[in-house]
Amino acid sequence: MGRDLNEYLLLLQQLKSYSNVPNELIYSLRSYTTLVYGSDLQNRFSEPMPWIGIYIALASLFCVIAMVADLLHGLRNRKLWFPCKYFTLNAASLSLIAIAMKLPVDLNNSMPGDVDQAAKVGSMGFMCAMMSHLLPALATLDSKELVTNIIALSVLVITLVVNVCIQIETGVVSSTDVLYVLALAILKSKQILEMKYQAAHETALKDQELQQQGRLVVDKIKQYVSNYWVMAATGNPEFFTACSATSCASGIISAISTALHVIVMVSIVGSLWDFRSDYQWSALVILITQLIGSLVGTMAPLSRCFATLSFKLSIKWIWNNVNVFKVESYWTQTLSDWKESTIPFLPCSRKFKIFVENTKVIVLSFCIGFQKTVVVTCKIIGLIPIFIVICIFNCSCCWKWLKSKFNAFGIVLIKEPEQHETNKILSNYVLQLQEDAELAERTLKRISYSFERIVEKAEKQPPYNLMKLLEGYRGFGRAEKFDSHHVLSLLLEESPDCWSLLLVTLITIAISLPNITKDRVDCLLSGVSEGMVYVTIVEESLNATDDHVIFQKAAQTLWLEVEIYQKWLGNKLQKPVPLANTAGQILLWLRDTAMNMVTQVESSDTKGQNDSSKFWSISASSMYRITEMILLSNHANIDKVSQEELFEQLSSMIVDVLVACLMNLPQVIAMKCHSSEIEKREASVYAAAQLLGETMQIINAIQDSELPSLNLDDLVIIVNKWGA
Helix, strand or coil, X not given: CCHHHHHHHHHHHHHHHCCCCCHHHHHHHHCCHHHHHXXXXXXXXXXXXXXXXXXXXXXXXXXXHHHHHHXXXXXXXXXXXXXXXXXCCCHHHHHHHHHHCHHHHCCCCCCCCHHHHHHHHHHHHHHHHHHHHHHHHHHHCCHHHHHHHHHHHHHHHHHHHXXXXXXXXXXXXXXXXXXXXXXXXXXXXXHHHHHHHHHHHHHHHHHCCCEECCEECHHHHHHHHHHHHHHHHHCCHHHHHHCCHHHHHHHHHHHHHHHHHHHHHHHCHHHCCCCCCCCCCHHHHHHHHHHHHXXXXXXXXXXXXXXXXXXXXXXXXXXXXXCCCCCCHHHHHXXXXXXXXXXXXXXCCHHHHXXXXXXXXXXXXXXXXXXXXXXXXXXXXXXXXXXXXHHHHHHHHHXXXXXXXXXXXXXXXXXXXXXXXXXXXXXXXXXXXXXXXXXXXXXXXXXXXXHHHHHHHHHCXXXXXXXXXXXXXXXXXCCCCCCHHHHHHXXXXXXXXXXXXHHHHHHHHHHCCCCCCHHHHHHHHHHHHHHHXXXXXXXXXHCCCHHHHHHHHHHHHHHHHHHHHCEECCEXXXXXXXXXXXXXXXXHHHHHHHHHHHHHHHHCCHHHCCHHHHHHHHHHHHHHHHHHHHHXXXXXXXXXXXXXXXXXXXXXXXXXHHHXXXXXXXXXXXXXXXXXXXXXXXXXXXXXHHHHHHHHHHHHHHHHCCCCCCCHHHHHCHHHCCCC
16 A cells, blocks of 8 residues: 555544544545545556656657758758658657657646646647658658558557547647658659659660770760769659658648747746646656757758759749649549459459449549649648749849849959750750659759769779789789689689689688788788679679579688688688698698598588588688699699799789679679669669779779780670589
8 A cells, every 4th residue: 555545544543543533424534545545556657657758758859860860961962852861661760759649649647737738739740740751751662661651650640630639629730641642642653753764774775885895984884874873863752752742731731830839839938847747847858859859850841842943843844834723643643543443353243343333433533532632732832932932033033134234334243153054965864753844954963963972972982902903913914934814714714603702712822821921911912802892792793693692602701711810711821831831832732621621521411511511612612623723734833933923923813803803893883773673773873873983993994904815805794604
């Protein structure tokens, strides 16, 4: 029992000891014991409520931090429509939103204080701001994810609105309808953008050639990537979502909701300590946190309204095409397709089929009408930013007219920088939902500039150690006593391995030579380490079959052991080998050790082999073939080859392998430009631009080099010969 109940019972016991207190009064007071007990329990249950309030505030804070991260990301990348990179629709964000909205859906706890009421109503404004911020995230989801997340969010919003209406008996401003309308429009808009992308993709393939007479042309690669950059930027469904009428209307609604939130906060400034609910002081923390969240969450939607009108479409087009009652087909096409489709029936009566079909037509006709009404309403609301932009445009025109008049009288004002003409080639790859829409010239320039900035930034961070390694062996493999090209050709023809495994094996042999100075070994290792990054990218792009993947995984496992621990399959490298002082003896020891490992693995139960055993077998087989090939090619003079000479020969072979692999970079960059998934295209083209900038000097260096022994075309497509 609680303290209050114990005190009450003690009081009754004292009253009973007095002879002048009637027994009827004592019995009457005893009947209130249950009420006192209930009150005591309620107080005990309410003790953790302030900490629950802190939990709500923390969930709200995480949402605010994610929205701030989106704002910073948009500003950093000059995307004023602020894509949702960090605050997106997924299980985690929906859970945080549900926790943050606990106050409005709480029907059990009364909120009598001014702060309590402001916190509960303010949560609705915070919810509206979050939904407006999240709208572009709908376009990043595929059809299945879109339906699932919309249903989950709708259940939360409907519950929220109903509970608030029950408690305060009033309507609440919400952008729920915008979510439904936009979700249906996204499905059709993706199909339209996909068709236009495929057409532009075919044009790009016909217009661009990555090779001319066996020479790699960097300028053509760059132009090729820039074409896809424009396609990905203008055909991004997230961009369409952020620039839509519904997104603009949602931003206006969010701004109004946030303004009301601020007004409520200002009205209770004099009673900030009036919190009488079970949440106590935590209600004030929730109120302040969610007010900040409402302000932050409104910034992106409002910016989208003006950025859309200022950058996506030309002002001239806006001026001539302001038609709020025109509803484009992609808004209602999904519902129209559902209306015209047939429902597969189970065996049932003809009357039931007629009833179901008529009901479907009536319901979807109503939904189409509702959809059009919402779109028209959103366009009417969107007239507000359009009016502001048009006023700014007219003021700009007046300013230009005044400057021309002043210049006519010899008064020179601030001279504007020269405006370069928009690249007409890039304009052919602009994707738009509306055929009559005109992309603003400044938008195309901005898109082109963003591409140039990414490439230039990456170009300033090239793989210096790899470039140093390639420059140190320009000409590739010119040793007099050892034809490295001949050995490499034999290995490439007979070995079913991959470039990375060949590289790791060669550098393992080089590191195992104890008489080579540490500086030279480290220099070679650093260059190969940077080169392995691009070798892996090439292999993952060109060799995606299961047969090659297992060799690539074996190479990655072995490379980690060689680079970090300087070991090969558990054997310490550069450790003096018994009876192995010359280069030939070291090669023989490595060959015999590898052969013993292969024999040991093959003699074991192959069915019981795990991945580790397979990797050991692949690595040992590669070492055996390479050492055997080197020994055979130097059979007559193997005892005369010094460690210094062998190290030079191995270094030359390593560079040859790197060149053979990296000559495929243009093809890999081109492959990365195109992605079959519309949601991943922008990230894929970004990776291609980044790779182009980093490897531009490498491609130029390879282009300027001469490879006397190996055929250039064979090197470019040598990967197709492996495993044959």
